[in-house]
Structures are given as C-alpha cells and as structure tokens.
Amino acid sequence: MRDGDEWIVDGQKVWTTMAHVARWAILVARTDPSLPKHQGLSYFVCDMTDPGVDVRPLRQITGEAEFNEVFLSGVRIPDTDRLGAVGEGWKVATTTLMNERVTIGAHAAEREDGLIGAVTKTWRERPELRTPGLHDRLLRLWVDAEALRLTAERLRQGLAAGQPGPEGSAAKLTFATLNQAITGLDVELHGEEGLSYKDWTMRRPKDADWASRDAGFRYLRMKGNSIEGGTSEILRNIIADRIMQLPKEPRGDVDIPWKDLPR
Numbered sequence: 001m002r003d004g005d006e007w008i009v010d011g012q013k014v015w016t017t018m019a020h021v022a023r024w025a026i027l028v029a030r031t032d033p034s035l036p037k038h039q040g041l042s043y044f045v046c047d048m049t050d051p052g053v054d055v056r057p058l059r060q061i062t063g064e065a066e067f068n069e070v071f072l073s074g075v076r077i078p079d080t081d082r083l084g085a086v087g088e089g090w091k092v093a094t095t096t097l098m099n100e101r102v103t104i105g106a107h108a109a110e111r112e113d114g115l116i117g118a119v120t121k122t123w124r125e126r127p128e129l130r131t132p133g134l135h136d137r138l139l140r141l142w143v144d145a146e147a148l149r150l151t152a153e154r155l156r157q158g159l160a161a162g163q164p165g166p167e168g169s170a171a172k173l174t175f176a177t178l179n180q181a182i183t184g185l186d187v188e189l190h191g192e193e194g195l196s197y198k199d200w201t202m203r204r205p206k207d208a209d210w211a212s213r214d215a216g217f218r219y220l221r222m223k224g225n226s227i228e229g230g231t232s233e234i235l236r237n238i239i240a241d242r243i244m245q246l247p248k249e250p251r252g253d254v255d256i257p258w259k260d261l262p263r
C-alpha cells in the first residue's frame with residue numbers, strides 16, 4: 001500500500017537464504033491485486049533492520065538453518081528504494097533471476113574446485129575405499145564437472161558483452177544434477193561411514209561452505225540444489241521455450257486478475 005513517499009508492506013516470505021545476516025533484501029511485492037499475476041508487482045530494496053522485519057530460522061534436512069521465514073508487519077519502504085516502475089517488478093525480477101542462475105551455476109572455479117574436488121581428494125587419500133565401478137563413475141563425473149566449468153567460463157565471457165540470457169538456466173540445471181550425482185557417489189565411496197550423520201546441531205551459518213563439510217552433510221544439502229534458484233522443472237521449461245523454441249505450455253491464468261485466481 002502506498003502512503004505518500006513511502007510504501008507500507010505486510011506479508012510473509014519463506015525460504016529466504018541468509019536473511020539472518022542480510023542488511024538488505026530484495027522484495028517483490030504485489031502493489032495491484034486487480035491486475036494479472038505477472039503485472040501489478042513492484043520491486044523494492046528492503047532494509048532488514050526495519051522494526052517490522054522479523055526473521056525466524058527454518059531448520060533444514062541438514063539440521064542447520066541456512067534459510068529463514070521472514071515476516072513483514074507494517075514495514076515502511078521509501079519510494080526511492082523502488083527499482084523500476086510501479087507494476088514492472090516481474091520484469092526486474094526476471095533480470096535478477098537470470099543473474100542468480102549464472103551466479104549459482106556458472107561461477108568462476110579452478111579445475112577440481114568444490115564438490116568434485118572433495119570426492120577426488122578422498123579417492124586419492126583413501127585407496128582402501130576404491131572399487132572399479134566407483135572408479136568409472138568418478139571419471140565420468142570428473143569429465144562432466146570439467147565440461148560444466150569450461151562451459152561456465154565461456155558463458156561468463158559472453159556475459160561481459162551484455163545481460164545473461166536463458167543459457168544461465170542450462171548451467172544452473174547441470175550444476176544441480178551434477179552436484180547430486182557427485183555427492184551420491186561420495187556417500188557410496190565412504191561406505192558405512194558415509195551413512196552416519198555426525199552432527200545435527202542447529203546452527204545458523206554465515207556463509208555457504210559446502211565442500212569442507214563431511215560427505216553426509218554434502219549429500220543432504222545438495223538435495224536443495226534442484227529447488228533453490230529455480231527448480232529443475234522450471235529451468236527445463238525455460239530451455240524448451242527460450243532456447244529450443246518449442247511450443248509454450250498452455251497457461252490459463254495469465255490474463256486473469258490476481259485477486260480472482262483460485263488459491
């Protein structure tokens with residue numbers, strides 16, 4: 001709701017990663033419910049120190065609370081903290097999401113960085129765990145991880161010339177699939193040790209440091225990779241629509257005012 005030079009925001013947002021350490025948040029709020037769902041949204045930068053912002057931990061499958069639910073009660077946002085025109089929030093959010101997917105799926109990395117590095121380190125240091133079958137899978141995943149790293153490098157060089165396109169969705173989809181396959185192999189490689197989960201302490205971490213954790217943590221945490229930053233199903237839809245130019249899925253809700261949509 002607009003009040004002069006300010007907006008007053010009420011609502012709830014689940015799954016907000018690192019909200020407990022964030023000073024600022026992106027807030028896409030519905031400013032006109034009488035318009036269809038992709039219209040009538042506006043994009044704000046929200047000061048997390050506002051007294052109306054309440055951040056509560058959401059405990060994840062790992063035992064930790066990296067993300068949160070955020071309750072907004074009468075939060076006042078100056079109109080100067082709006083990005084883009086009123087009602088153009090979806091357009092601004094789409095640009096943000098395309099950049100987020102590149103950041104997640106196509107970040108700069110050295111060869112054998114991250115999760116593939118963790119599993120190859122175990123392979124080299126623990127010869128007693130090796131089997132021929134696991135060797136074959138490790139080599140295939142190593143090649144896939146290297147192909148993703150080099151593809152990401154090419155994508156980032158292309159980006160230097162402009163905004164990210166839908167290609168970032170392909171990188172993010174591969175990132176999620178690969179991380180889940182690597183961490184599955186990692187648990188199998190550790191045998192019985194891989195099945196034991198050592199530390200169920202409820203923590204609110206300050207950064208996302210996955211590679212230095214044990215195999216059980218990595219396996220559980222990577223389950224979220226195919227949900228966060230756009231689910232793998234939605235990313236496949238984007239690739240089908242925008243890269244492969246396949247016919248769009250039929251949608252019955254794009255022209256209906258948001259307030260009239262069944263919920």
Ligand SMILES: Cc1cc2nc3c(=O)[nH]c(=O)nc-3n(C[C@H](O)[C@H](O)[C@H](O)COP(=O)(O)OP(=O)(O)OC[C@H]3O[C@@H](n4cnc5c(N)ncnc54)[C@H](O)[C@@H]3O)c2cc1C
Nearest residue numbers: 014015016017018067224227228229230231232233234237
């Ligand atoms: C670890 C983690 C961190 C997160 N951090 C943040 C954060 O910081 N900020 C934030 O805003 N959100 C965050 N999220 C939320 C995340 O972005 C959403 O959960 C995700 O985009 C899916 O939206 P949803 O939960 O509303 O599921 P829904 O959209 O309800 O989807 C439910 C299921 O239906 C499928 N589905 C939906 N529509 C279609 C379709 N058209 N075609 C095919 N399948 C479909 C989905 O793929 C999914 O499997 C986080 C989630 C996780 C797991």
